[in-house]
Amino acid sequence: MTTHVLPHWDMTPIFPSLDSPEFERGFQEGRDAILDLVRLFDQHQVTEQPVSAEINDTVVQSFEAIIERYNAVLEQIETLGTYIACFVDTNSQNTLAQAKLSEMHQATVYLAQLGTRLTAWLGALDIDQLMQRSEVARQHAFLLRQAKVQSQHLMSSAEEILASELNVSGGTAWGQLHSNLTSQIMVPLTLNGETKEYPMSEIRNFAYHPEREVRRRAYEAELAAWERSALPLAAAMNSIKHETNVLSQKRHWESPLDSTLFMNSIDRQTLDAMMTAARDSFPDFRRYLQAKARLLGLEKLAWYDISAPVGKSERVWSYDDAASFIVEQFGAFSAKLSDFAARAFREHWIDAEPRPGKVGGAYCAEIRKGESRILANYTPSYDGMSTLAHELGHGYHNLNLEHRTALQAMTPMTLAETASIFCETIVRNAALRNAGKQEQLMILEASLQNSCQVVVDITSRFLFEQGVFEKRLQRELSIEELNELMLESQRQTYGDGLDESLLHPYMWAVKGHYYSTGLPFYNYPYMFGLLFGLGLYAQYQRDPETFKRGYDELLSSTGMADAAELAQRFGIDIRSEAFWRSSLDMVRQDIDEFERLAREA
Structure with a gap:
């Protein structure tokens, strides 16, 4: 049976509805669980300076009781938080969902404070x-x-408590403003003499339109809409970056970047090796962009041409076609992966329809152990299918974390992209195998477009954010300054491409990645994820059976070791430029093939 209306996700297995007695009871139980946890911390005297640093029976019993209960509450709150966010993200005008989200933010302040107390307590013990x-x-x-390390970067207990309480009306509120405002922007666009208002997510989807005039008009309408909305967004940006700068200094991090390297379980040597290899690849990506321009009959690509389709697909990639293809191709890797994807489609874990009030982009969020919800804004294209496969990869990662505790499952962003890139590569290679030259061109272009975004554009975003943090130490930045800093970052990376x-x-x-105090520099981990995922896929191609025996265990361990240690299990040295160059060599091969097909076309 063909799905003509794109599906919305089914939230009823969690609670019947947001206004149901079952949800209200679960919500109250969640808040009560946090307060009970506060009392348990007090009972066991979990403080900055333990009553006794000696590891005696009492300390061991306290530790085990605290960890067991803390893990349980984290799981409980994750389910509630994801459930509420799913309603906000698909309709930011849902006032009940917004109210519950605000209540949840207030309740989780206590949970954040307990996390800080636990870190300080553990830091004082002989682990x-x-x-x-x-x-x-x-x-x-x-x-x-x-x-032990993080405890050395804590402010005093009173300062940490104050920071977490003020964050509700500070960074968290500014971030929510960005989400609410941008999801509700309606953009007037005139096409064929008719003016119609579109949600921003649909306007941005016009970037994939085959007609250049449509892309140009949508791009100009989009920029005009951002200009009209820029004032509050600039205020949000300035406020968030200032808060992050202040807290980084108070916690004795050299910079906000250093704190994120720690949170992402990598070191500066790894980042520098990856970024150096990325910069060296820019001339190759410019070759790709220039070849695409020639295919489109242009001297140079404009921004609105980056996602323009080239080549021709022999299939429309309806949502149902995409689902069938993904399930089938995942089966070539393992029955477990295929069965997981089939379950996600069958049980309606995916919200695929773009609509007013819904946030743009795509993501996957765990809602219960081994169970996820995937947000997408599906377009009937190879890219739409590939995005679904990518997000299902995240869901498969969650499945493999099912038997881990909440604390063991806390995966850094760098490693969170491992399964998604792997799954995306599976469907890409399968699609290429069965394609004619025009379709090969289209698939390669979609893949290279994504790689270009993750290597070239991500570098531009990294440079931009680095610049904002540095300049924000002196004063606020105006809209014009933010614009110029963004343009300069794009000029440095895209160059003559x-x-x-x-x-x-x-x-x-x-x-929206810029609008988070919890994880600044929410950009370079995507590059790490792409190139690490490609490196793993190369290992899989060399020795499929050996790789399969260790892959699920790797996914289940991403919160239990740093990235270098996990990579070493597959003989990968992430501190070496050679590894990152080898992953980028796979992209260079695609660029060479794309140029060849473009010349023939």
């Missing part, structure tokens, strides 16, 4: 002795070692 005496401690060894007079000055307003 080696604790692990000798407790199996629970040995199971959470990575957490304990991380806590794009028309410098037709870039995107408001990309800082588009990307």
Whole structure:
């Protein structure tokens, strides 16, 4: 049976509805669980300076009781938070969902404070002795070692409590403003003499339209809409970056970047090796952009040409076609992966329809152990199918974390992209195998377009955010300054691959990733994920059976070791430029093939 209306996700297995007695009871139980956890922390005297730093029976018993209950509450709150966010993200005008989200933010302040207390307490203990005496401690060894380091970057208890309470009306509120405002923007666009208002997510989807005039008009309408909305977004950007700068200094991090490297379980040497390899690849990506321009009959691509379709698809990629293809191709890797994808489609875990009030882009969020919800704004194209496969990869990662505790499952952003890139590569290679030359051109272009975004554009976003943090130490930045900093970052990275007079000055307003105090530099982990995922796929191609035996275990361990240690299991040295160059060599091969097909076309 063909799906003509794109599906919405089914939230009823969690609670019947947001206004149901069952949800209200679950919501109250969640808040009560946090307060009970506060009392448990107080009972066991979990403070900055423990009553006794000696690892005796009492300390061991306290640790195990705290960890067991803390894990349970984290899982409970994750379900509630994801459930509420699903309603907000698909309709930001849902006042009940917004109200519940605000209540949840207030309640989780206490949970954040408990996390800080636990880190400080663990930092004061002899964790080696604790692990000798407790199996629970040995199971959470990575957490304990991380806590030891993080405890050295805590403010006083009173300052940490104040920071978490003020964040509700500070960084969190500014981030929510960005989400609410941008999801409700309606953009007037005139096509064929008729003016109609579209939600921003649909306007941005016009970037994939085959007619250049339509793309140009949508791009100009989009920029005009961002200009009209720029004032509050600039205020949000300035406020969030200032808050992050202040807290980084108070916590004795050299910079906000250093704190994110720690949170992402990598070091500066790894980042520098990856970014150096990325910069060296820019001339190759410019070759790709220039070849695409020639295919489109242009001297140079404008920003609105980046996503223009080239080649021809022999299939429309309806949603149902995409679902069938993904399930089938995942089966070539393993029945477990295929069965997982089939379940996600069958049980309506995916919200695919673009509509007013819905946030743009795509994501996957775990809602219960092994169960996820996927947001997409599906377009009937190869790209739409590939995005679904990518997000299902995240869901498969969650499935493999099912038997881990909440603390063991806390995966850094760098490793969170591992399964998604792997799954995306599976469907890409399968689609290429069965394609004629025109379709090969289309698939390669879609893949290269994504790689270009993740390597070239991500670098531009990284440079932009680095610049904002540095300049924000002195004063606020105006809209014009933010625009110019964005343009300069794009000029440095895209170079002569794009028309410098037709870039995107408001990309800082588009990307919600900038509007988070919890994880600044929400950009380079995507590059890490792409190139690490490609490196793993190369390992899979060399020795499929050996790779399969270790892959699911790798996914289940992403919160239990740093990235370098996990990579070493597959013989990968992520601190070496050679590894990142080898992954980028796979992209270069695609660029070479794209150029060849473009010449023939």
